[in-house]
Amino acid sequence: MRYAAVLLPIAFVVSACDDMSHQPRYDSYEKSSLFPDGKALQAPPDGTVARDSLALEGALAQRPPMNIALLERGRERFDIFCTPCHDASGSGNGTVPARGFPHPPSFHLARLRDAPSGYFVSVITQGHGVMYSYADRVSPSDRWAIAAYIRALQLGGDAPLATLSDADRRRLSEAGP
Amino acid sequence: MAQVFTASADTRLRAAVLLAFLLVFLAVLFVGGYADSSYGTLTGWVRDQPVPFSHEHHVAGLGIDCRYCHTSVETSARAGLPATHICMSCHSQIWTGAPMLEPVRLSLASNTPLAWNRVSRLPDYVYFNHSIHVARGVPCVTCHGRVDRMPLMSRAVPLQMQFCLDCHRDPGPNLRPAAELTRMDWSDWDRHPEAHKDYGALMVKTHGIDPAKLTQCNICHR
Numbered sequence: 547m548r549y550a551a552v553l554l555p556i557a558f559v560v561s562a563c564d565d566m567s568h569q570p571r572y573d574s575y576e577k578s579s580l581f582p583d584g585k586a587l588q589a590p591p592d593g594t595v596a597r598d599s600l601a602l603e604g605a606l607a608q609r610p611p612m613n614i615a616l617l618e619r620g621r622e623r624f625d626i627f628c629t630p631c632h633d634a635s636g637s638g639n640g641t642v643p644a645r646g647f648p649h650p651p652s653f654h655l656a657r658l659r660d661a662p663s664g665y666f667v668s669v670i671t672q673g674h675g676v677m678y679s680y681a682d683r684v685s686p687s688d689r690w691a692i693a694a695y696i697r698a699l700q701l702g703g704d705a706p707l708a709t710l711s712d713a714d715r716r717r718l719s720e721a722g723p
Numbered sequence: 724m725a726q727v728f729t730a731s732a733d734t735r736l737r738a739a740v741l742l743a744f745l746l747v748f749l750a751v752l753f754v755g756g757y758a759d760s761s762y763g764t765l766t767g768w769v770r771d772q773p774v775p776f777s778h779e780h781h782v783a784g785l786g787i788d789c790r791y792c793h794t795s796v797e798t799s800a801r802a803g804l805p806a807t808h809i810c811m812s813c814h815s816q817i818w819t820g821a822p823m824l825e826p827v828r829l830s831l832a833s834n835t836p837l838a839w840n841r842v843s844r845l846p847d848y849v850y851f852n853h854s855i856h857v858a859r860g861v862p863c864v865t866c867h868g869r870v871d872r873m874p875l876m877s878r879a880v881p882l883q884m885q886f887c888l889d890c891h892r893d894p895g896p897n898l899r900p901a902a903e904l905t906r907m908d909w910s911d912w913d914r915h916p917e918a919h920k921d922y923g924a925l926m927v928k929t930h931g932i933d934p935a936k937l938t939q940c941n942i943c944h945r
Binding site: 566567568569571573574575577583584585622625626627629630641642645646647648676678682683 | 784785786787788790791794801804806808809811812813815816817818834835836838841846847848902
């Protein structure tokens with residue numbers, strides 16, 4: 547116990563070292579000297595098959611049934627990933643084209659109204675023109691959800707006045723020309 | 724033989740003991756004050772970054788949703804630092820010659836990531852998971868602050884255990900509707916507490932959140 551007087555202050559001083567906060571392990575976005583690109587988070591080698599790749603391919607190949615949940619999901623994903631360029635109505639006047647990005651075509655063009663839903667899914671997957679592929683950001687089932695929501699936008703944008711309910715028509719006339 | 728101790732020795736000993744106590748007291752005061760200071764917790768201090776990325780411009784100016792870049796926040800423990808590919812989704816076409824963006828273009832060309840400096844870092848002994856917080860309705864702004872008002876990124880709240888526990892002990896008032904989690908301005912929500920007085924308690928019940936479990940050590944530490 548006679549060492550306690552010496553050990554206690556040492557223990558106190560050492561406890562100030564914060565090794566627990568930076569533990570000798572790799573976290574996803576940390577750097578690493580082990581690999582030439584300096585990343586701890588390495589991409590899987592070419593040809594790696596993900597455990598769920600079959601399910602993802604299946605989801606991409608098969609159009610899910612249209613329902614309100616799909617549309618809700620589509621609207622949420624559309625608002626995140628598409629509105630910066632395509633804007634909330636899908637006419638292609640988003641904030642990014644306003645800053646000089648080439649304007650995307652409006653979803654209300656006859657060509658895109660007539661295009662099958664699979665066309666939008668393939669554009670999201672592979673990109674088109676100056677639009678990058680969104681395959682890394684939008685999962686296959688979400689691509690179909692976005693395509694479904696584009697359908698709803700097209701329907702909404704081109705709906706004849708006669709098909710609206712009285713309440714909707716009143717709101718439309720209140721909103722002005 | 725002369726006296727070993729002078730007549731004032733007692734007084735000097737008392738003064739020395741008093742001084743020692745005073746020094747220890749001041750040291751404790753200093754350490755405590757430092758740990759809670761904005762310098763100690765890095766709150767409000769802008770970190771140097773390879774590119775002076777402005778969240779204010781991209782969030783408030785352009786209205787881009789947090790999840791456009793932080794893609795894995797809903798599905799994984801980490802919110803996700805955007806790959807250079809995501810920056811280039813827009814910057815392949817706009818500001819293509821801006822010197823400010825030179826590191827981004829270099830990163831894409833050389834296939835090496837931009838070395839961002841972490842702003843909201845938690846110690847390695849804390850196992851925080853973004854996805855569960857997002858799924859239960861904790862909005863981004865609660866921990867990351869008004870990112871839409873930060874031209875350069877800084878830590879908004881001291882990410883100390885006290886901050887986590889305040890919410891884990893009583894999560895209800897901090898929960899918000901899932902559809903609006905990336906909203907930055909909740910002032911109208913705060914102004915009208917009567918409009919959602921049951922919301923928190925209801926959500927706690929719906930999700931089966933048990934505050935007694937949330938304050939157990941192994942919820943965050945393993």
